[in-house]
Amino acid sequence: MEGFFDLHASYDLFPEIRKNHGCQLSIVIPLFNEQDNVPHLLDAVRDTMKNFDYEIVAVDDGSTDNTVKMLKQASDERLKVIVMTRNFGQTNAMAAGITHASGEYIVTLDGDLQNDPADIPAMLDHARSGHWDIVAGYRANRLDGWLLRKLPSRMANAMIRNLTGVHLRDYGCTLKVFRREAAERLGLYGELHRFIPVLGNITGARMTEVPVRHHRRRFGKSKYGLGRTTRVLGDLLLMVYMQRWMKKPMHLFGAWGGSFLVAGILLLLWQLFHLFSGTTGTLAGLALALTGIVIVLMGLIAEMLMRSYYEGSGKTPYTIREIIERPVEPTTRNGHTPKQERRTSEPVRS
Secondary structure, X not given: OOOOOHHHOOOOOOOOOOOOOOOEEEEEEEEOOOOOOHHHHHHHHHHHOOOOEEEEEEEEOOOOOOHHHHHHHOOOOOEEXXXXXXXXXXXXXXXXXXXXXXXXXXXXXXXXXXXXXXXXXXXXXXXXHHOOOEEEEEXXXXXXXXXXXXXXXXXXXXXXXXXXXXOOOOOOOOXXXXXXXXXXXXXOOOOHHHHHHHHXXXXXXXXXXXXXXXXXXXXXXXXXXXXXXXXXXXXXXXXXXXXXXXXXXXXXXXXXXXXXXXXXXXXXHHHHOOOOOOOHHHHHHHHHHHHHHHHHHHHHHHHXXXXXXXXXXXXXXXOEEXXXXXXXXXXXXXXXXXXXXXXXXXXXXX
8 A cells, every 4th residue: 555645745734743642543434336445545544543543434335346345355353344235325324434433533534545544643633632522624735626526615615604604614525533422413314424514513512624635536436426516505504404593493483484474464454455456476476485485494394303303213314234343352372363254233223
């Protein structure tokens, strides 16, 4: 793996930090059809973290290629592989990894080699020294296409900042370091991984950001595109609702409902006294507008009900086929460590 991440080696953002950190760390990596990236990624993580007490939690999100096979071939006592029954999306894969992580700190890392594991030690040191709950990376020299990736991302980042009041440079960078408690409070589901900083803000997490390296994708195909724009807008609306009205929904529903009730009464009074004629078009427009608002509000209520369903009942929005890990075995008299892979199949959770 030596030299793989040397493409931008001169772009050194952090000084060397002390070794033998002694911090218990879980590195959560969601993967979907990344068979060619797995060996290089694991080698890079292991080389970077060799002086740390760490584990790798690799979550295969229903890959249809040889991703799981490559993970099994690279297994050791520090690697835990979670195999999902199908593709549930990056957010749910990340949630599964956080649930099964055992570290005091949790790192989330993309599986496409565009994040650099070499940034993890400095981010971890920053989190510990500053007592931060979340340290988010921002891609200071992003190496993606301008039209299809960087421009939509900048527009989305500006919109999120203005509507949520959470002022970060880059909401889409997966590389983040969390205190375990902060990660567990996020309540990830759906496709909310893009709004982790907003979720952290809602839960009161102390948060900062640091510049991180970014590399071009070398293997495989990107899972992102312009098709996600409408989903992002819908999730952003949910985030604004959660920030401002989740604990006081009647402030929103009461104001809007009252306004439409008053408007409806005034319209009926105008009709009663024949103060204007030809109201068919006006009534149709009002009906359509009201229907649209009702649908939006129903969507918000449904999101809150689903969140309560999963969090209140202990259910998860994903199912796991198996967990593959190699336990640490005691050494034998001749100094060798017997290697044995352990599989545990989890019950299906709905």
